[in-house]
Amino acid sequence: MKASHRILVTAGLVLVLVAAFWGLSYVGSRTQGPLSRMLSATGVVVAEVESWVARAVRGQGREAQLEWFHVYRNDISRLQQPDRVLLGAYDNGLPYTLENLVLLEQALGVTFPLIHFYTAWGDKPEQQFPQKLVATIWNLGSVPVITWEPWLVDFENTKHPHLPLRDQRDKGGLEAIAHGEYDFYIDQWAKDAAAFGKPIFVRPFHEMNDPYRYPWGPQNNAAADFIAAWQHVVNRFRIAGAANVIWVWSPHLAYEFYPYYPGDTYVDWVATLVLNYGTVATWSQWWTFEEIFGAKYIYLEALKKPMMLAEVGSLAVGGDREEWYRAALTNLSGRYPGVKALLFFHNSSDATITYQRLDWSFVHDSTMVAVVREAMRGWLVEFQQQKTTP
DSSP: OOHHHHHHHHHHHHHHHHHHHHHHHHHHTTOOTHHHHHHHHHHHHHHHHHHHHHHHHHOSTHHHHTGGGHHHHTOHHHHHSOSSOEEEEEETTTTTOOHHHHHHHHHHTOOOSEEEEEEEOSSSGGGSOOHHHHHHHHHTTOEEEEEEEOOGGGSOTTTOTTSOOGGGTSTTHHHHHHTTTTHHHHHHHHHHHHHHOSOEEEEESTTTTOTTTOTTSTTTOOHHHHHHHHHHHHHHHHHTTOTTEEEEEOOOTTSOOGGGOOOGGGOSEEEEEEEEOTTSSTTOOOOOHHHHTGGGHHHHHTTOSOEEEEEEEEOSSSSOHHHHHHHHHTTHHHHOTTEEEEEEEEOSSBOSSSSSOBOOOOTTOHHHHHHHHHHTHHHHHHHHHHHHOO
């Protein structure tokens, strides 16, 4: 059969699968449980077939640009102890579109091996293990980085009558997790992650030592309860056989974080955020990259784990944004050799901290793009060499 005929046949199969998927979705919207998981699995199959068709029609494209990264994706030990900096980004178009992420890659002249996104705990379909999205990211040649947020109030009491009422869950919520009260959810996630089988980074309970931002912080939980909850989650995943999960512990460096370390056997990477809010609010001021991260680097380095800068960005209010990025990115690996991953926080509509929506993106600012690209020139040359010498 000619290649064109194969493509037509496969495209027809995609249409049939998509039609079946949407038909089942209509029924699935009126039910829960196994059918919902079946629909999610169907979505993964559709994504994989669509990816095959796209490669057949357009060539390898983005995946070919990451050929050097295949040896890492196929050997989890190399992801647990990488010998170079892995770049990535979060863009708020996810999970609906990768358009702005691809535009950022094109602007910077690099293809990201890591793609970051956020998901919450809860009963909603989008709060279950994101099978279709992780499969799509994998098929694009990258590895998913998932920040997994335990918003305990998103579980319905009618489905889980053993749980406290919503307004009572945050206080002592981590102790409840450690005691197994949320195993119905954790175990399904673990089972689905194990079924995916390919490496994924999971960053749960991030900024657990910040007493202001998230309900899983110290205003509601003791450090010992955090450690117990973290270890319990990791143990449930291990029982489920999810050895493909790489665990990322991510405290906030502005607060004491050593009491929250779960132990070397429970942590693969350490991470933090490096976000400069400038003077956008009364509680913030202009902080340089060195002030946010540099002063605390030696304390993270002492843990002897690869470091991930999981959220990197600066606003333009209160200082020179271009200079902030230039100073942050120039010779980063030389200044901080323990840093093995840097993920841009490319959110154009961030409403998590202030009432006004904040814009961290820079893909449409040609001057900013030029500054970032120039500051990373050494990395970009290295990435080009990696493509030809994997």
